[in-house]
Amino acid sequence: MATFLIERTVPGASQLTAAQLRDISCNSNKVVDGLGVAYTWKHSYVAGDKIYCVHETDDVETVLEHGRRGGFPVDMANPIVAVFGPETADS
Structure with a gap:
């Protein structure tokens, strides 16, 4: 699976409140359960008027379908090709 x-x-x-x-x-979660394919929502971040999500699935079309079924806007969905941080400097 790819990570998006x-x-x-x-x-x-x-x-948004905790209840929202x-x-x-x-x-x-209901949408993910109904997709019928491998799909994992890892986590999301809220910043300003944006929500950034990290999901795992096989293709971007499935990410877009999740958005359509759930009524979630998808402004951008790109595969993550690398992850790095401060510790990368030590390798």
């Missing part, structure tokens, strides 16, 4: 970084524009995202985030999570 997904950008979603959600006006007011930073003001829980509802979004429940909806996403």
